[in-house]
Amino acid sequence: MDRPVQPYLTEQLKPSPEILEIQPLMLISDEDRENLKEDIQKNGIRDAIKVYYDKAGQCLILGGLTRWQIAQELKIKYVPIEIYSNLKPKQRKQLVIDDNLNRRHLTRSQKQKLISFFLKTEPEQSDRTIAKKTLTDHKTVSRQRKKLESTGELPQLKKRTGIDGKVRKQPKIKKEKTQKITPDDKHRLAYSRLVNGIDGIVQDFKHSDNKQVKAIIRELKETIKMVEKLLKG
Amino acid sequence: MNIAIINQKGGSGKTSLSVLIILALSSVNKRVLAVDCDPQGGLTSFLLPDIDIDNSIFDILIGGKCDPLPITRDTLIFDLIPSDHRLDKIYSTLDPYELQRKFKDITNYDFIVFDTPPTVQGISRSAGMIADRIYIPADISRATIKPTLYTLESLKDIQKTGKIILIGYREPKPESRAYTSILAKDFLKAIDGYYIGTIPKSVIMQKAIADTGQRWTPGRQEKILKPILDILGVTHG
Numbered sequence: 001m002d003r004p005v006q007p008y009l010t011e012q013l014k015p016s017p018e019i020l021e022i023q024p025l026m027l028i029s030d031e032d033r034e035n036l037k038e039d040i041q042k043n044g045i046r047d048a049i050k051v052y053y054d055k056a057g058q059c060l061i062l063g064g065l066t067r068w069q070i071a072q073e074l075k076i077k078y079v080p081i082e083i084y085s086n087l088k089p090k091q092r093k094q095l096v097i098d099d100n101l102n103r104r105h106l107t108r109s110q111k112q113k114l115i116s117f118f119l120k121t122e123p124e125q126s127d128r129t130i131a132k133k134t135l136t137d138h139k140t141v142s143r144q145r146k147k148l149e150s151t152g153e154l155p156q157l158k159k160r161t162g163i164d165g166k167v168r169k170q171p172k173i174k175k176e177k178t179q180k181i182t183p184d185d186k187h188r189l190a191y192s193r194l195v196n197g198i199d200g201i202v203q204d205f206k207h208s209d210n211k212q213v214k215a216i217i218r219e220l221k222e223t224i225k226m227v228e229k230l231l232k233g
Numbered sequence: 234m235n236i237a238i239i240n241q242k243g244g245s246g247k248t249s250l251s252v253l254i255i256l257a258l259s260s261v262n263k264r265v266l267a268v269d270c271d272p273q274g275g276l277t278s279f280l281l282p283d284i285d286i287d288n289s290i291f292d293i294l295i296g297g298k299c300d301p302l303p304i305t306r307d308t309l310i311f312d313l314i315p316s317d318h319r320l321d322k323i324y325s326t327l328d329p330y331e332l333q334r335k336f337k338d339i340t341n342y343d344f345i346v347f348d349t350p351p352t353v354q355g356i357s358r359s360a361g362m363i364a365d366r367i368y369i370p371a372d373i374s375r376a377t378i379k380p381t382l383y384t385l386e387s388l389k390d391i392q393k394t395g396k397i398i399l400i401g402y403r404e405p406k407p408e409s410r411a412y413t414s415i416l417a418k419d420f421l422k423a424i425d426g427y428y429i430g431t432i433p434k435s436v437i438m439q440k441a442i443a444d445t446g447q448r449w450t451p452g453r454q455e456k457i458l459k460p461i462l463d464i465l466g467v468t469h470g
Contacts, residue, residue, distance in 0.1 A: 004326030006323040006328070
């Protein structure tokens with residue numbers, strides 16, 4: 001549905017609680033932000049900022065926080081807004097997420113954070129439902145869920161709501177026999193996890209054009225090689 | 234109470250009727266706020282002919298402020314939120330709840346009268362949403378009938394009922410076969426249930442109604458403003 005767009009005083013807008021909660025999970029890269037700022041300086045804000053009014057009549061931003069911030073930096077007096085009325089809180093949150101997902105190429109760690117956010121706020125939703133909301137794979141969601149359950153950050157629910165809206169019982173989780181871990185094994189495990197963590201960062205940033213980032217990636221790769229040598233002993 | 238004057242037909246007498254309603258209500262000591270929602274600023278031109286305005290309804294709608302301007306016409310006193318050409322950027326696409334949001338906290342008036350542009354979309358729809366009463370001025374002419382009926386139908390979409398005030402209507406003789414008489418009969422049939430009264434054309438066409446130098450003597454008020462009060466169902470108080 002095409003919503004009407006109208007100008008609004010930039011200084012009278014405020015970020016909504018929904019966007020303040022979710023935006024940190026999907027931050028724009030410095031490079032993309034600079035490109036956006038240049039584009040806005042040249043062409044103005046072309047996509048209207050999505051807003052809603054709270055009960056006090058304050059106009060709050062649901063989508064376009066970065067554009068609004070840039071408008072303030074560039075001292076742009078009016079920004080175009082699109083008003084979203086009569087949305088429930090869950091719908092507002094989903095709108096924030098969808099708006100950002102459509103604009104961003106999320107890194108692996110950003111995707112994990114977003115999935116964790118949904119798992120913690122809607123643990124009863126199935127892996128497929130959350131995968132659809134976050135534009136990820138249900139296996140990725142399942143892995144993240146298991147990780148959070150193992151650390152106690154997420155309860156193990158007996159029932160979940162599927163993508164079709166039906167509530168289903170979950171199969172019982174078999175307890176794995178735990179092996180005794182020797183001190184050497186513990187260190188190997190720790191180093192192994194460290195390498196995986198570092199490798200994750202390398203994968204997320206390896207395509208960056210930033211010189212400083214490239215230098216950091218080179219050093220991290222060297223660190224991985226060194227730790228792997230130590231593990232082989 | 235909020236009153237909106239709406240008709241998709243341009244030149245149907247919306248601004249003239251708005252002025253008469255504002256003056257009539259002021260004449261019985263009601264506290265009245267007039268709001269000009271038309272980017273052409275007809276009401277503003279009537280009531281503030283020689284003044285340059287700094288702020289208008291546009292500023293309110295984009296998150297800013299506009300203090301109501303006090304207007305005096307002899308013994309008749311009311312306030313005005315004027316319009317200006319900038320409203321043209323947003324009036325046709327304004328969110329339907331916008332006037333409700335911006336005016337819901339204004340409680341220090343007995344009546345707020347919204348004069349709207351010739352459309353039923355945008356700001357006019359928004360005025361319809363906030364209005365407790367909607368008046369649709371119309372004359373009986375071929376050009377007016379369809380837009381007026383369309384206005385009535387459009388108001389039904391927002392669960393509102395407009396009341397039609399005919400301008401310059403004289404009941405034809407029952408036996409008359411003149412074209413205008415037939416037109417009048419057909420129109421009245423179509424608006425049956427919505428028609429509430431008539432204002433003589435001589436009244437609505439008086440250019441001097443809103444003149445700053447006009448003296449609103451009791452006789453003049455009786456002749457011009459009392460018929461409006463009768464249609465509104467408002468008595469002295």
